[in-house]
Amino acid sequence: xxxxxxxxxxxxxxxxxxxxxxxxxxxxxxxxxxxxxxxxxxxxxxxxxxxxxxxxxxxxxxxxxxxxxxxxxxxxxxxxxxxxxxxxxxxxxxxxxxxxxxxxxxxxxxxxxxxxxxxxxxxxxxxxxxxxxxxxxxxxxxxxxxxxxxxxxxxxxxxxxxxxxxxxxxxxxxxxxxxxxxxxxxxxxxxxxxxxxxxxxxxxxxxxxxxxxxxxxxxxxxxxxxxxxxxxxxxxxxxxxxxxxxxxxxxxxxxxxxxxxxxxxxxxxxxxxxxxxxxxxxxxxxxxxxxxxxxxxxxxxxxxxxxxxxxxxxxxxxxxxxxxxxx
Numbered sequence: 001x002x003x004x005x006x007x008x009x010x011x012x013x014x015x016x017x018x019x020x021x022x023x024x025x026x027x028x029x030x031x032x033x034x035x036x037x038x039x040x041x042x043x044x045x046x047x048x049x050x051x052x053x054x055x056x057x058x059x060x061x062x063x064x065x066x067x068x069x070x071x072x073x074x075x076x077x078x079x080x081x082x083x084x085x086x087x088x089x090x091x092x093x094x095x096x097x098x099x100x101x102x103x104x105x106x107x108x109x110x111x112x113x114x115x116x117x118x119x120x121x122x123x124x125x126x127x128x129x130x131x132x133x134x135x136x137x138x139x140x141x142x143x144x145x146x147x148x149x150x151x152x153x154x155x156x157x158x159x160x161x162x163x164x165x166x167x168x169x170x171x172x173x174x175x176x177x178x179x180x181x182x183x184x185x186x187x188x189x190x191x192x193x194x195x196x197x198x199x200x201x202x203x204x205x206x207x208x209x210x211x212x213x214x215x216x217x218x219x220x221x222x223x224x225x226x227x228x229x230x231x232x233x234x235x236x237x238x239x240x241x242x243x244x245x246x247x248x249x250x251x252x253x254x255x256x257x258x259x260x261x262x263x264x265x266x267x268x269x270x271x272x273x274x275x276x277x278x279x280x281x282x283x284x285x286x287x288x289x290x291x292x293x294x295x296x297x298x299x300x301x302x303x304x305x306x307x308x309x310x311x312x313x314x315x316x317x318x319x320x321x322x323x324x325x326x327x
Contacts, residue, residue, distance in 0.1 A: 041261075096116075137221075
């Protein structure tokens, strides 16, 4: 049975972590929060973990991948600017899938091809610090989502969200040709001042979504069911474990909102702060987070929040049974 440590104070959690098991080059996976969001994980918590790691003569870097949709976190330069504006200015930052989000390692998991940010292969161990909150499609966001969705490159994120290729919104398209010039497989053509995507040629890289200045490329959010999305996230978690299997997890149950930190707006926490969890088991820590958040959290949406746990268990990533140790 996995142990999950619980405390109101990050210092007490840090005291329980055996950092000697980590390698010399540690990736600290964090979600920096969308531009206007202010309820992302507290950077002071991340800084204390980072400071502890480097005090042990290890190298530590905050890591993330670019997002699929258009915004300030679409490309690395502005993504890092947002991170620093949000208080993550105390450590080096590495956007693992490159400036345009198109650099990846393809990992085959039982025939499922996951596209993971290429830069992850530089690291020998990882600390995953996740802000626990709700999510409109996955039910909730914790360690599984932070790894599964967060470390997929842009094409990987599109793959998880949809089985359908992107398309052009004609009313927004001005026929500028930027999507055409950035499509490596020539799936885009411009006729009569309107772009068109050939779904037969499209490989789902999502570059057209990233570069369109008019936001005229439709993201097919509806292309996957919630269960399919959660299953794909578990596949991606398994793929990540093939690259780095030396991982510890910290979930922060503070500023708990009903929607994801990807929302480009301020959100109001709807329940009290609970505390901070630490475990070596990705499934156990998310299950403990759901249990501690209780019925009030369970009612934020109608999605079966145990699906992603069940899929992760199926892939051998962890177990739902745990022992909660209060420190």
